[in-house]
Amino acid sequence: MDFSASIFSDLKDKDFSAQGLMVLEGRITIEKALEKGIKLVGLASIPARAEEWRTKLGSETPLIAVPQAELSRIIGFPFHRGSLALAIRPEIAEFSAISACQAANAQKPWFVCLWDIADPSNVGAIIRSAAALNAGGIILGPGTADPLYRKAIRASMGNVFALPLFSLHEKTLEDLGSAGVYRIAGALSAKAVSLPKACQLSRGRLPAILLVGNEGYGLPEKVLSACDLEVFIPMAGGVDSLNVAAASAILMYELFA
Secondary structure, X not given: OOOOHHHHOOHHHOOOHHHOEXXXXXXXXXXXXXXXXXXXXXXXXXXXHHHHXXXXXXXXXXXXXXXXXXXXXXXXXXXXXXEEEEEEOOOOEEOOXXXXXXXXXXXXXXXXXXXXXXXXHHHXXXXXXXXXXXXXXXXXXXXXXXXXXXXXXXXOOOHHHOOOEEEOOHHXXXXXXXXXXXXXXXXXXXOOEEHHHHHHHHOOOOOEEEEEEEOOOEOOHHHHHOOOEEEEOOOOOOOOOOOHHHHHHHHHHHHHO
């Protein structure tokens, strides 16, 4: 691919996933991707940072210097992060009991599964919290936004590259129980127990998966029936729910930190 700034033209409306590519915005995100071995197709930088990037990237990665105003004009919105890169997407493996055992052996025996979470900003925020709390990986259920879409990457502050990514199907979720994987569902159901009680019931039950679902209608009944425990966060009267990213962070911290 010939790399030029025009690749980013009208960036708001572009999706590079079909080409096996993703967009990285800003120095921190790009550096985190490089640390994890992500290969860049090319990088556009404001002139003031171009030489710094050339030193980091060497001569093999295409690099172009573009004035800030011109970069904003090309991509179609004010852009103040100074650097924009196109990179090759990492592969997403299918989750299995072997994945859980490997993570447990590496002292990261718990995962977060996102089911039908369509907002990429929520996906990125959950990934950021999971990375901060030492999760073993992120599991992507059906209907979940692409964690390698630029908004999700940005919301994760590049931490999407710090965790393994997995896909998961309902049948696999059912089978994990017989392999000793404990499955905890965040839910506002009649069977759900309060978070303090759930902490007692789940203590030492590892490896484990925390499943969180769509803010509007939660996890599907088939998913709930495959889980070992359902948990809710006690809240003050008049408040019936939290943003899924906030709720996920609370559950992760209390259950696993």
